[in-house]
Amino acid sequence: MGDDLSVRYRNTILIDDDGNRHLGDFLIHQDGSWSNSNGDEDVQANLNGKHKLLTRTxxxxxxxxxxxxxxxxxxxxxxxxxxxxxxxxxxxxxxxxxxxxxxxxxxxxxxxxxxxxxxxxxxxxxxxxxxxxxxxxxxxxxxxxxxxxxxxxxxxxxxxxxxxxxxxxxxxxxxxxxxxxxxxxxxxxxxxxxxxxxxxxxxxxxxxxxxxxxxxxxxxxxxxxxxxxxxxxxxxxxxxxxxxxxxxxxxxxxxxxxxxxxxxxxxxxxxxxxxxxxxxxxxxxxxxxxxxxxxxxxxxxxxxxxxxxxxxxxxxxxxxxxxxxxxxxxxxxxxxxxxxTKDSKDWAAWNLNDIRMNPIGRSSNRHLGNLIFSGADCLDMWVDGKAIRQDGKTLTLDETQVIDELNQIVYSYYDGVE
Ligand SMILES: [Zn+2]
Known part of the structure; x- marks a missing residue:
């Protein structure tokens, strides 16, 4: 398995569609599926997955x-x-x-x-x-x-x-x-x-x-x-x-x-x-x-x-x-x-290097509980094999520009209303 649009996350934690946890090296494929990686596949990105939690979006x-x-x-x-x-x-x-x-x-x-x-x-x-x-x-x-x-x-x-x-x-x-x-x-x-x-x-x-x-x-x-x-x-x-x-x-x-x-x-x-x-x-x-x-x-x-x-x-x-x-x-x-996350075909990587995502529990079983009840930051997002967000930065838009645009358009929209 693996093609030049797959992405490898090494030494990471992956939660599958049923909420089950897997540890190791994984490939995220363009069609949204995932598989174990043996380390020698052609990939578009080879990422260190330590301190990251991979889940469906x-x-x-x-x-x-x-x-x-x-x-x-x-x-x-x-x-x-x-x-x-x-x-x-x-x-x-x-x-x-x-x-x-x-x-x-x-x-x-x-x-x-x-x-x-x-x-x-x-x-x-x-x-x-x-x-x-x-x-x-x-x-x-x-x-x-x-x-x-x-x-x-x-x-x-x-x-x-x-x-x-x-x-x-x-x-x-x-x-x-x-x-x-x-x-x-x-x-x-x-x-x-x-x-x-x-x-x-x-x-x-x-x-x-x-x-x-x-x-x-x-x-x-x-x-x-x-x-x-x-x-x-x-x-x-x-x-x-x-x-x-x-x-x-x-x-x-x-x-x-x-x-x-x-x-x-x-x-x-x-x-x-x-x-x-x-x-x-x-x-x-x-x-x-x-x-x-x-x-x-x-x-x-x-x-x-x-x-x-x-x-x-x-x-x-x-x-x-x-x-x-x-x-x-x-x-x-x-x-x-x-x-x-039902029916999601896409992937998000969450930051585990965050006090809200810890402790992880004796058998690393608290990840989803921490994510839902305490929150965590989304570092990466993959849709159809394309990076939408990487290392905490959205790639398909400039967030600062979007904030400026929003404030300007809202000012004209309300016409004087706060
Ligand atoms: Zn509604």
Whole structure:
């Protein structure tokens, strides 16, 4: 094994997809696989892996990347509906592709710095976001927003769907893909949801939707349709394999079984639910019992309590599940790490030469616990055999420049608002 795009880490610790630990010399291949190294393969880089921990990268399944523009205490203290209607939507009414470009660059800088290589996003101007993500060398599934209220990018759902039809038809990039982001049952009428579903089917794509985030959403949906949100979405055949259901907090057990049957993804966003005081979050044991594919996401960095830092999101997922269920056995470090990195094809190297990553335990068994509960610095990141970050420096962007750009663009975005 080995080719000139593989990378060798010598004398290191590698955690595999199942959270098991391996010690020695390893090759990281361009296709994302790994193998033991015997030391004589052709490689693009031969690195000293001492004091490094190699793991899969984090995968963030629910974001609004360019909302980095609204980070991090933007209208802090508002509940969800007021926060959307009084703060977020009026500000976003002025958003342009340029805002999105610099917002996504800043978001990606934070993702790479904190060890995430993939975001499943929902935000305006997905084609602009896609170009930025592609240039930075990471991965994304970018959901173009579809809604029955006028959006800054589109006057109606029909033109938003037409743009997605075009993007899905013409995209041939394996790292950057597109989804259809039907915002929620409260912003999308039945006709729009059905058209989005049909468009997804046409392109073998998926829809991304906020589901049962608050009790108000559930009560309103029940009043309007006589059904709870998941039941309602299933009644119009909206739930397809891979449909991304963000939050999925206020969901009954029979709805969870429905989600498992339809093979959708439920995305746990614990810090956003806590920050907006939604009063509840997804119950992981119930979802696991139903057999639903659960992922983890930060939400946009304005509502998230972790920014876009999946190390923090993973910690809070573990804490709130244990707290809510009075059960300290839920989500030990290995399990929360598997949940937060599920399906990752990429690699991160974390700095072990850090007090937060020590002690390592008698049998070096505390690495993942230290990483999740104390945090560590991401030194290297590899995506498709390409170095995105090396020795604590991101290679595909200049972080200082991104900080300057972000502050300048935010100044113009808010037009005098702090
Ligand atoms: Zn969201």
């Amino acid at each position: 984090f995968q963030n399944w629910h974001t609004h990347l360019a909302m980095t523009l609204n980070a991090r205490d933007f209208s802090d203290g508002y509940p969800l509906q007021k926060w959307l209607e009084k703060a977020i939507f009026p500000t976003e009414a002025k958003i342009t592709p340029d805002h999105v470009k610099f917002g996504v660059r800043a978001a990606a800088a934070e993702m790479i710095r904190t060890g995430s290589s993939f975001a499943s996003d929902m935000y305006f101007y997905p084609a602009t976001a896609g170009k930025v993500i592609d240039e930075l060398g990471i991965r994304a599934l970018l959901g173009g927003p579809v809604s029955d209220i006028a959006l800054p990018s589109h006057t109606d759902a029909k033109s938003a769907l037409a743009e997605m039809d075009d993007l899905l038809l013409n995209n041939h990039n394996s790292r950057v893909n597109y989804s259809i982001a039907t915002h929620s049952v409260y912003l999308c009428g039945e006709e729009t949801l059905i058209q989005a579903r049909d468009l997804a089917k046409k392109h073998d794509a998926v829809c991304h939707i906020h589901v049962a985030e608050t009790r108000k959403e559930v009560a309103d949906c029940h009043e309007k349709t006589g059904m709870y949100p998941v039941q309602y979405l299933d009644s119009i055949d909206f739930l397809q394999e891979g449909t991304i259901c963000a939050h999925s907090s206020w969901v009954k057990k029979d709805e969870m079984r429905m989600m498992a049957e339809r093979r959708v993804k439920a995305v746990h966003c614990p810090t956003s639910n806590m920050k907006l005081a939604c009063g509840g979050t997804l119950s992981l044991p119930a979802y696991q019992e139903a057999g639903v594919d659960v992922r983890l996401g930060t939400d946009g960095s304005a509502s998230s309590g972790s920014g876009l830092d999946m190390r923090v999101e993973a910690k809070f997922a573990s804490l709130i599940q244990r707290h809510d269920h009075w059960d300290s056995t839920i989500l030990p470090a290995k399990d929360i790490f598997k949940l937060a």
